[in-house]
Amino acid sequence: MRVSGPGLHGKCSTLAVMSDTPGSTAVLYDGHIVKLELQDGKWEIVRHRDAVSVLVLDGEGRMLCVRQPRRAIGTDTVEAPAGLIDDGETPEQAARRELQEEAGLDGDMRLLTRYYSSPGFSDEQIYLYHATNLRESRLPMDDDEQIEVEWLQPRAVLEGLRDGTMTGSATTVTAALYALQVQA
Template identity: 30%
Template sequence: MSSEVAFTERVVAESPRYSGAVFTVLTSQVEVAPGRVESFEVVTKGADSVALLPVSDSGMVHLVEEYCPATARRQVGLPKGGIEAGEEPSQAAQRELAEELSLTGDLFRLATFDLQPGYLRQSTVVYLVRNLRPARGSGDERTNLITATMPFAEAVARARNGQFTDVRLVASLLLAEPMVMRSGKNER
């Protein structure tokens, strides 16, 4: 296997196979080598998303528990939502934070994740949120959200021992851990 890329793949055609309320499945024809075209199924949700890791000055992390239809169970995860047309990721982050937790705060861009780049066309921008303050907001959730607040160190421990399985939550907690612990504003 060569480390040099002699050819750059390109999409030559796309056509919808299924379109639902939440996502669309496309057939994507990709030229993978000169003169060789392969078909791939691609899922698109139409917009990228944001996710938030809000940590208070006292070291409490504010998460949400919600029903996840694909796993058929309730899971703890990050507050999150889609970026609406004309919105910057930071604006969507503040809107989602207010809608889901009735909070606002200072945003620090933590990471951008492509959850399944082999077939899902959606990126999620994740923000660490500090200096939390109350805000007005009303949710638009399709499922019942329950706030799950706990010490940051406990959330990290749950991520490490497999109690949390949402990849955005686990990765965000582990990425933010040095920053949160270094700030000295945390409960251990």
């Protein structure tokens, strides 16, 4: 039995009655950004679009961060520029686009690492890039984005991570990699 109705962004979602047959996968929800599956009748798996995050440092060693409201947690966050990879884009193209949209910058991109944001239940990978040789290059922001650019000293970013005022896995990994590079 299936029940359909409006999903995220007007897309159709599908709810399915679960099966506990070994090897079975039931799609519980299929939206614009995520798909929720039930495997073997007991494992909830979130299929999520992959994302990118970009580490940017200016000539004074400050880290580019963006402040923006995040509905899922009900507050503003300060984080590294980041976003989802669109259909047909490579991770590098997405990193370049996000940096242009959120900060009006472009540069040479180098992949630092990629990691799973929450591998216990989601397949989302985040590709972390370092942008250098920066130049102005602006793309329009998405209609739903309200972003303020902030240049922060790395020490302030690390303190924000320690005291909980800065959150988000991409920002945490970005700052940690930066700190490791400085100490290496």
